[in-house]
Amino acid sequence: MSYTLIGNHQKDPRANCDGYVDAMIEMMKDDKRIVHIDCDLAACINATRIQKAYPERFFNAGIAEANAMGVAAGMAATGMIPFMHSFGVFAGRRAFDQAFLAGGYSHWPIHVIGSDPGVTAAFNGATHMPFEDAGLYLTIPDAVVIDSADYVQTYALTKKLVKQEGITYMRLIRKDHKQVYGDGSDFEIGKGVLLKQGSDVTIVASGIMVNNALEAIEKLSLEGISASLIDMHTWKPLDEKLLLEQAQITGCVVSAENHLVNCGLGSMVAQCLSEKLPLPQEFIGNHSRYGKCGPQSDLEKDYGMTAEDIMEAALRAIDRKG
Amino acid sequence: MIEDKRIRELELFAQEIRLETLKIIHSRGNGHIGGSMSIADALALLYGEIMHYDPKEPLMKDRDWCVLSKGHAGPALYATLGLSGYFPVNEAYTLNDFNTRFPSHTDHLITKGVDLTTGSLGQGFSQAAGVALGNRLQSIESDVYVFIGDGEADEGQIWEAAQFTAHYKLKHLIALIDNNGRQLDGSCEEVMSHGKGLGAKFEAFGWNVIEVQDGNSIKELAAAFEKARSSELPTALILHTIKGKGVSLMEKSGAHSAKPSAAEWEQMLKEAEEKLMTMKEQAL
Numbered sequence: 001m002s003y004t005l006i007g008n009h010q011k012d013p014r015a016n017c018d019g020y021v022d023a024m025i026e027m028m029k030d031d032k033r034i035v036h037i038d039c040d041l042a043a044c045i046n047a048t049r050i051q052k053a054y055p056e057r058f059f060n061a062g063i064a065e066a067n068a069m070g071v072a073a074g075m076a077a078t079g080m081i082p083f084m085h086s087f088g089v090f091a092g093r094r095a096f097d098q099a100f101l102a103g104g105y106s107h108w109p110i111h112v113i114g115s116d117p118g119v120t121a122a123f124n125g126a127t128h129m130p131f132e133d134a135g136l137y138l139t140i141p142d143a144v145v146i147d148s149a150d151y152v153q154t155y156a157l158t159k160k161l162v163k164q165e166g167i168t169y170m171r172l173i174r175k176d177h178k179q180v181y182g183d184g185s186d187f188e189i190g191k192g193v194l195l196k197q198g199s200d201v202t203i204v205a206s207g208i209m210v211n212n213a214l215e216a217i218e219k220l221s222l223e224g225i226s227a228s229l230i231d232m233h234t235w236k237p238l239d240e241k242l243l244l245e246q247a248q249i250t251g252c253v254v255s256a257e258n259h260l261v262n263c264g265l266g267s268m269v270a271q272c273l274s275e276k277l278p279l280p281q282e283f284i285g286n287h288s289r290y291g292k293c294g295p296q297s298d299l300e301k302d303y304g305m306t307a308e309d310i311m312e313a314a315l316r317a318i319d320r321k322g
Numbered sequence: 323m324i325e326d327k328r329i330r331e332l333e334l335f336a337q338e339i340r341l342e343t344l345k346i347i348h349s350r351g352n353g354h355i356g357g358s359m360s361i362a363d364a365l366a367l368l369y370g371e372i373m374h375y376d377p378k379e380p381l382m383k384d385r386d387w388c389v390l391s392k393g394h395a396g397p398a399l400y401a402t403l404g405l406s407g408y409f410p411v412n413e414a415y416t417l418n419d420f421n422t423r424f425p426s427h428t429d430h431l432i433t434k435g436v437d438l439t440t441g442s443l444g445q446g447f448s449q450a451a452g453v454a455l456g457n458r459l460q461s462i463e464s465d466v467y468v469f470i471g472d473g474e475a476d477e478g479q480i481w482e483a484a485q486f487t488a489h490y491k492l493k494h495l496i497a498l499i500d501n502n503g504r505q506l507d508g509s510c511e512e513v514m515s516h517g518k519g520l521g522a523k524f525e526a527f528g529w530n531v532i533e534v535q536d537g538n539s540i541k542e543l544a545a546a547f548e549k550a551r552s553s554e555l556p557t558a559l560i561l562h563t564i565k566g567k568g569v570s571l572m573e574k575s576g577a578h579s580a581k582p583s584a585a586e587w588e589q590m591l592k593e594a595e596e597k598l599m600t601m602k603e604q605a606l
C-alpha cells in the first residue's frame with residue numbers, strides 16, 4: 001500500500017465510475033474469465049466502454065437484477081469471474097436473496113457493484129437512495145464490503161477485488177465527488193489508510209465522507225484540536241488493528257459514513273470498540289431515515305453529514321472522554 | 323363511442339400535458355422526457371374522459387386508480403394532475419428541488435393525486451393488483467390503470483403480478499404497456515428482447531390482450547378502452563408508442579434521460595407551444 005494525499009477539496013478530474021471501468025478494461029485484456037453483467041444501467045457508469053472493448057464478455061441482463069445475480073453465480077460456478085452492476089438500491093435490496101445464497105453461502109466469487117451510494121443518488125430521490133446497501137452485504141458472513149472514495153481508490157480496489165474468492169460488494173460513486181488521492185496510489189482490501197495522525201480524537205470515514213472529514217480536521221485544528229483520520233474503505237473485514245491503535249492513542253472516536261449508522265461503518269467500529277476497547281464514539285451518518293430528493297449538498301446538511309457536523313461530533317466525543 | 327369533437331378536445335389536452343411536462347422537466351433542466359411523452363395521450367384520455375376521480379377528494383374510496391409503475395414518468399402525471407385540478411401545475415416547476423412535492427419518481431406520500439409510490443420498476447404492478455383485489459373484497463367497482471414500461475417488463479415481478487392478476491381474474495385491472503421499444507441502455511431488442519412480443523406473453527399468461535397499433539392516437543386508445551370494458555379477464559393494452567412522441571428532438575434521439583442545451587430547450591418548448599396554438603385555432 002502506498003499513496004499520496006491530495007485532499008484539497010477539489011472535484012476529482014475523473015469520474016469515479018471510470019476508475020472501475022478503466023480497471024476492468026485493463027484486467028479483461030489479460031484475464032478472459034472476467035465478465036461484466038449490467039442491468040440496463042451500463043450507460044450510467046460508462047460501462048458501455050467495457051461493452052465496446054469486450055462485447056463478447058459484456059452482458060446486459062435487462063431490468064432484472066435478481067436474475068442477473070443468479071446468472072453471475074452460475075457463471076462463477078464455471079470458473080468465470082463476474083462483476084455485476086446495478087444501482088445500489090437494486091444490487092442490494094432487489095437481488096439480495098440471490099446474493100446471499102447463490103453468491104455468499106455457495107461461496108462463488110461474484111463482485112457486486114452498487115452505484116449511487118447514499119446521498120449521491122441526489123435527484124433520483126428516495127426510491128433510488130441506498131443507505132442500507134452495504135449494511136445488507138455486511139450480513140453475509142464472509143462478504144467483502146467496500147465504500148471507495150475517488151477515482152484512484154476505485155481503480156486500485158477494483159483490481160484487488162478480482163482476487164477475492166467469495167462475494168464482494170463495492171459502492172460506486174458515479175461522479176462529481178472530491179479527489180482525495182494522487183495518481184498511482186495503491187490500496188489493500190481490509191487495510192485502512194491512516195491519512196492524519198492526531199492525538200485528541202480518531203475519525204473513521206469512507207467514501208464521500210473522507211473529504212468531509214479532511215475539511216473537519218482543518219476546522220478542528222483551528223481550535224487547537226488534533227485528530228487522526230482513517231479512511232476505512234473496507235468495512236468488512238474491518239481493519240481492527242489500525243482502529244484500535246488510533247483509538248488507544250486518541251481515546252475517542254467519530255465514525256462518518258454515507259449510510260445508515262445502525263448497520264454500517266459506525267456499527268462495525270462500535271462492535272469492535274465495545275468488545276476490545278470501550279471508548280466514547282459519536283456516529284455521523286443517516287440516523288434511521290429514508291432517502292429523499294434534492295441536490296447532494298442539501299442532503300448532506302439534512303442528514304447531518306457535513307464537515308461542521310463531523311467537527312461538532314468530534315468535540316462531543318472529546319467531551320465524553322471525561 | 324366518443325365523438326370526433328371530443329377526441330379533438332382530448333388531443334388538445336394531450337398537447338397541454340406535453341407542454342406542461344416539458345416545463346416541469348425544464349425547471350430541473352434534465353430528466354425523463356422520452357418516457358413521459360410516450361404516455362401523454364393515454365393520460366389525457368384517462369383523466370380527460372375515462373377515470374372517475376375528484377381532485378377535491380383525492381382519496382375518495384370509489385375513485386379509479388392510476389398507478390405509474392414506470393415511476394420515472396412522474397412529470398407527465400404531474401402535468402396531468404395539475405391540469406385536472408389537483409394543484410396549480412406551476413407548483414410542479416420545482417421538480418427534484420430539495421423538499422419538493424414533485425420528485426421525478428411518483429410518491430403517494432408527498433404528491434396529491436398520486437395513488438401509489440413507484441420508482442423501483444416492477445413494484446407498481448403488484449401493488450395495483452393488490453388494489454384491485456382489495457377493492458373487490460370491499461365491493462368497490464373501481465378500475466385500476468397501471469402503466470408499465472417495455473423495459474420494466476424485463477422484471478420477473480411483472481410476470482409474477484401478471485400470473486396473480488389472471489389467476490384471481492382481477493378484471494378491473496387494466497395494464498397499459500408502453501411499448502415504445504426503448505429502455506435505458508438502448509432498444510429493447512438489443513438490451514433484452516421479449517420473444518414473440520409482449521402481447522403474446524400476456525396472452526400466454528391468460529390476459530385479454532388488445533394491441534393498439536398507434537398508442538399515441540387518442541382515437542385508437544378510446545376504441546381499445548371500449549373493448550377492454552366488456553372483458554371478464556384483466557386486460558393488457560399493448561400501446562405501440564414512440565419514446566419522446568411529439569418532441570422532435572427526443573423522438574430522434576430516443577434518449578431515456580436527457581439533458582438538453584439551453585438552445586434545445588428553447589426549440590422544444592417553442593415547438594410544443596406552437597403546436598398547442600395551432601390546435602386551439604383549429605378548434606375554434
Ligand SMILES: Cc1ncc(C[n+]2csc(CCOP(=O)(O)OP(=O)(O)O)c2C)c(N)n1
Pocket residue numbers: 039040041063090094356357358360392394441442443444470471472473474475500502504505506565578
Ligand atoms: C428495479 C429497477 N431497476 C432499474 C431501474 C433504473 N431504471 C429506471 S427507468 C429504466 C429504463 C426503463 O425502461 P422502460 O420501462 O422501457 O421505460 P420507458 O421507455 O417507458 O421510459 C431503468 C433501467 C429502476 N428504476 N428500477
Ligand SMILES: [Mg+2]
Pocket residue numbers: 471472473500501502503504505
Ligand atoms: Mg420503453
